[in-house]
Every structure is written in C-alpha cells, then in structure tokens.
Amino acid sequence: MNIALQRVCGGCTACCKTHAVYEIEKPVGKWCPHCEPSRECRIYADRPKGCRGFRCEWLKGFGEEDDRPDKSGLVLDYISFRPLIPRLFQIWESRGGALREAGVKELIDLSLRNCIPVVLFYSSGKREFFSGGMELSKEVEQAMRREKVKIL
Numbered sequence: 399m400n401i402a403l404q405r406v407c408g409g410c411t412a413c414c415k416t417h418a419v420y421e422i423e424k425p426v427g428k429w430c431p432h433c434e435p436s437r438e439c440r441i442y443a444d445r446p447k448g449c450r451g452f453r454c455e456w457l458k459g460f461g462e463e464d465d466r467p468d469k470s471g472l473v474l475d476y477i478s479f480r481p482l483i484p485r486l487f488q489i490w491e492s493r494g495g496a497l498r499e500a501g502v503k504e505l506i507d508l509s510l511r512n513c514i515p516v517v518l519f520y521s522s523g524k525r526e527f528f529s530g531g532m533e534l535s536k537e538v539e540q541a542m543r544r545e546k547v548k549i550l
C-alpha cells in the first residue's frame with residue numbers, strides 16, 4: 399500500500415508548534431494554545447481550515463518511519479510564491495538543535511540541485527534562506543529583509 403495512505407500523525411503535534419495559524423493568530427514557533435503537546439488537538443473537530451489542509455512531507459510519504467517530525471525535530475513542507483518563487487522547500491525546527499544534526503545539509507543540497515531554494519526556520523526565531531544561485535527580485539529581497547531572513 400502507498401506509504402502516504404498508511405501514515406497518520408498519531409502522537410506527533412510538531413506542526414502545532416512550528417507553523418503559524420492565521421485564523422487563530424497563532425505565531426510561528428510557539429505552541430498553539432489548543433495543543434496538548436505529543437498528544438492531540440483539543441479542538442480537533444473544530445480546528446481551523448489552515449490546520450485541516452496541512453500535511454507535512456513525512457505524512458505524504460517522505461523519509462522513514464523514524465523521521466516523523468516529533469522524533470526528528472524537523473517539519474518539512476513546500477510552499478509556492480508564484481511567480482516570484484514557484485517552489486520553496488521549508489525546514490522548520492520543532493526541537494532546538496535539530497537543524498544542526500546530520501542529514502540536514504544533504505536535504506538542503508538535494509533541494510538546491512533540483513533548483514528549489516530552501517528556507518530554514520530555527521526554533522530560536524532565526525531564519526536562513528539558501529537561494530542556490532537563484533536570482534532574487536528586489537521585491538523578494540525586501541520582503542526577506544523585512545522578515546529578518548538571512549540570505550545565504
């Protein structure tokens with residue numbers, strides 16, 4: 399059977415910390431007030447649309463079982479800012495230090511080889527953008543500066 403069909407979030411609640419949920423004004427990198435970490439969403443049946451639609455790459459079948467975000471400390475996903483950046487690979491740190499662990503550099507290199515820039519979200523709030531040589535428009539550069547994203 400397709401791995402993506404077998405996988406469930408189970409006790410993982412990592413994206414309830416890493417990601418922003420605009421409908422409930424939940425910022426990036428802070429636990430959602432509705433989350434019981436490592437257990438569940440207390441408002442699961444009524445959770446916002448943004449939560450309902452989110453599936454990280456692990457849930458879609460990427461990586462091994464042990465790479466589940468609560469174990470690896472990393473949530474992976476893609477976003478599009480068409481036409482400026484058609485595809486952007488995002489790596490979010492749910493556990494401090496996970497972005498410095500083995501395997502992260504390979505993930506970044508693989509993405510850049512496929513011409514997909516990468517952004518790292520550290521749990522400290524630091525953000526780094528790897529363009530992989532992609533030419534950035536003034537608009538994108540200004541947005542990065544505004545968001546205090548370091549361009550590498």
Ligand code: SF4
Nearest residue numbers: 407410411413454467
């Ligand atoms: S990070 Fe992925 S596996 Fe974990 S709760 Fe979110 S969608 Fe599910």
Ligand code: SF4
Nearest residue numbers: 414430432433439449
């Ligand atoms: S509302 Fe529920 S699913 Fe959405 S971030 Fe909060 S705890 Fe997670």
